[in-house]
Amino acid sequence: MARRAALVLKGVTLPSGRVADLSLGEGRVLHIGAGMPADECVDASGLICLPAAVDMHTHLRGGQAQAAKEDWTTGTTSALFGGVTVVVDQPNTLPPLTTPEAYRARVAEASEHARCRYAVNAGVVLGADLPVLWRAGAMAFGEVFAGPSSYGAAVPPEVLARAFLTLRNLGALATVHAEDPLPGTPGDLADHDCLRPASAEAAAVKAVGRLVPPGGRVHFCHMSSAAAVDAAASTGTVEVTPHHLFLSWEQFEAGDTHARMNPPLRSEKERKTLWSRWDAIDVIASDHAPHTSTEKAVPFAEAPSGVPGVETMLPLLMAEVVAGRLTLASVVEKTVVNPARILGITPAGFKPGKRADFALYPKEPTPIDPDALHTKCTWTPFEGMAAVFPKTVIMDGAAVVQDGEYLGTEGTWIPGKGYIP
Secondary structure, eight states, rough: SSSSSSEEEEEEEOTSSSSEEEEEEEEEEEEEEEEEOBOEEEETSSEEEOEEEEEEEEOOBBHHTTTTTTOHHEEEEEEEHHEEEEEEESSOSSOSSOSSHHHHHHHHHHHHHSSEEEOOOOOTTTTTOOOHHHHHHHHSEEEEESSSSSSSSOHHHHHHHHHHHHHHHTEEEEEEOOOOSSSSOOSSSSHHHSSSOOHHHHHEEEHHHHHTTTTOEEEEEEOHHHHHHHHHTTTSSSEEEEEHHOOOOSSTTTTTTGGGGSOOOOHHHHHHHHHTGGGGOEEEEOBBBOHHHHHHSSSSSHHHHOOTTTTTTTHHHHHHHHTTTTTTTHIIIHHHHHHHHHTTTOOOOOSSSOOEEEEOOOSSEOOOOOOOOOOTTTOTTTTTOOOOOOOEEETTEEEEETTTTEEEOOBBBOTTTTOOO
16 A cells, blocks of 8 residues: 555545545555544535546537537546536547548547547448457447438448447447437427437337347447337347436427537436436436537527536536436446446546546536536536536546536547557
8 A cells, every 4th residue: 555645535424424535646545544644634524425426428619610619628627627527528520530540630639639438439430440440449439320410421231230240259348329300300309209209219119139249348428218118128238318317308498599409308208208218328428519609599400419517417417416307326236336347447436546536526516507517519408407516526536526616637548458558
């Protein structure tokens, strides 16, 4: 054991209910019990201490074409202020991450600007060399578009089936956007729901499931309905977003483009039914996909789909915890333990040797204020909703956010299991 800790969190209430000090150093938990001599101490008494979250579904934009929406600095800063210390970037960038050159350039861009840990997925399209992308460090493959969405064309079933077989043989994970939109252009939020119906989402999940070979690993992104959760749970792991849990199209004006996303917001009745599947959901992820206010300020039919959410994901869930509607254990399971297990990375946690990433939350919610968020797009569909933002965020055993101040850090790339330097 090291003789001296870099940081001690004093008076942490552990999941067991025991109160102890956490001594942190060398990026990991050194000791749980009476605090070791330390360079710095943070008082955690009266706060809720959680291992920091893994958001396995983010679109951090950046690059020359999309930097106005978000970039690695603003997106990862937003993550830290929301209690997230690991983000997984999706490959439907401009250009898409379907070649090793594009993939390496994306990682290089992140290495210069990211402020938290990050992984980068690779794309699946006809002609993509998946083994080469796996060796380049792809964490997973996808989200693979089994239905079209922003910056992503649908992958034909025969291409998807071959890709699943290749990924199975590599031992790689496929993450899938499963939709089957009906023809037509939506004029408002209700139209959008009708043209991308929950029934078609569930049917698309089942169709994808029939293509997965024995032993293949598939993760279904952003399931927006109870039927889709039920269908996905029989084939792979299941992800749901905060916007589908907390928002319905009935909460907005009919033409409000800020509530446009894929899959679309459902009815209030469907939203409440989705909550009834809480125990069947493996992962809560944000699907952070920001667009500028200017891009959203167009007729509904022309507006891009996507909303920001990495900074508000845990705070929304923590408001449910302090209100007594969710258990703390279930939130940790779906935002820390399960994402790390599915991706094959080490989670943060309350044991010696575990990664020393934590977030300390007060027990009183506050309304979400878009002006207080750190995303470059400057708006949120959750404005005014109750949330509990972390008071302190620890990464690598050091405080990186404290009382609304960013204290400085450097991001670290987490390559996938197939990485060959």
